Amino acid sequence: MSLSNIRYYFKEGFSNLWHNRVMTIASISSVIAALFMLGIFSAMILNVDNIVSQIESQIEIRAFLKDDLSEENIKLLDAGIKSVEGIKEVTYESKEQALENFKKQLGDRSDLLAGLEGDNPMPASFIIKTTSPQVIESVVNAIKGMEGIDQVRYGKDIVEKILNLTYVIRIISLVLIVILIIISVVIIYNTIRITVYARRREITIMRYVGATDWFIRWPFIIEGAVLGFAGTIAALAILRISYSYAVEYLTRSFFVFGLLPASVVIDNIFLMLLSIGLIIGIMGSTLSIHRFLKV
Amino acid sequence: MIEFKGVSKKYSGNMIALSNINFFIDKGEFVFLVGPSGAGKSTILKLILKEEGPSSGEILVNGYDVTHMKPGDIPYYRRKLGVVFQDYKLLPEKTVYDNVAFALIVTGAQGSAIRKQVPMVLSLVGLSDKAYRYPRELSGGEQQRAAIARALVNNPTILIADEPTGNLDPDTAWGIMELISEINRRGTTVLVATHAKEIVTNMKKRVISLHKGNIVRDQTRGVYSDVVK
């Protein structure tokens, strides 16, 4: 493929777009709509994932001890827990400390606990942090079976609720996005079909004078790719602006903190959106060429 | 150069356009293909151009086995065939120069080759001074000259013309046929399907006469004749 050929393909591709302006605008708009939606859902998923991982990293396991364990037993347990794989930190909280902390939590109403010092009902416990959220389950299972452990608790429910929420968002967005992508492909398919029709005389002559099939195809493929590319870039620009506004608004009016900044979101989805945009464009034109060019 | 061996062509619906056609055209020959409407002249040209494939038989052109050619070879095969039609098939939004250059561009030719070749063929067909006119600004004869220039710009070994003078008055038709004859003198093999009786009779070239899909006469210095056997 020589340089002059490539110049020809682009020249013809862009001239198609210009001659077919109305459909060009319609195609680009449909790509913008599809990829903007895709961008919004991706931004939501990225933010929820971010929140989940923040919560997960804060999750601690609390292992309550049976009453009346000797110092010796507690030391043994401490060593046993520390030897489990995936443990980052183990802190011991005695019965007295537990009662003290509970009092602090109650603050003004701590008088409710008066007189309990003699018969302290609070259990002693180990507070355990793991190296990653993925090992929580296995650590819990390992500790549960240890001698002297009464009960093990951790924030399982919160994590599961959030994971369920992201699952629902993912499904809804996937369905919507697939529909929007199909609509874009169909519109681009029709756009290219119109240019193929407008250039049918030229295509006939090209065949007679010995143009290869690929030579005939390239301008149309470029036309489709440009439609996809332009739509993607516009969608990313609109997404960036509107996302920044949304974050600012949520923070100011609803005190939602910890949302990802626009630049992080765009960086994360840029390549995915660009590839999908180009695939939409090239697919639309390839289908059209296949159907109407018969080369 | 061009050889048909037992070629038959059936279109859909059992329409037999050609039955058992045999002929051989040597390098440098000038051949007229004549016969009444529907005799199968255009079908023979379409088979040579590989727009259609034969139902049976073999076609050999320029050393290619046209019948069994790989689709990828077709464009390169066609570059050695120049083709001219009754309706010229010029692109209305391009100048004469660009119409001719188009045939080179789509073969991926270099800009320098295009700038050299196009003026050369335009001068050969006598259109040097009309290079930057649009087809609508030309007479029918001039448009056909532009189309011939486009057919020649790739230096074809064979020129194929389907009723090239069909839309032209007799004087203009003579001019076009003389141009084609001049191209033949320069070494290009020529095959012309035509109804132009007078021209065929006067030019004393080889004439292959078709009737209802059969060759009824093949004369080396032939005349146009309506008489069938």
Ligand SMILES: Nc1ncnc2c1ncn2[C@@H]1O[C@H](COP(=O)(O)OP(=O)(O)OP(=O)(O)O)[C@@H](O)[C@H]1O
């Ligand atoms: N694509 C096609 N499908 C079906 N039948 C066809 C097709 N093309 C040609 N025919 C038939 O084949 C026969 C030969 O047609 P062809 O075009 O070769 O004739 P011709 O000699 O060129 O006639 P004319 O002088 O009118 O151009 C005709 O009867 C025509 O109707």
Ligand SMILES: [Mg+2]
């Ligand atoms: Mg015909």
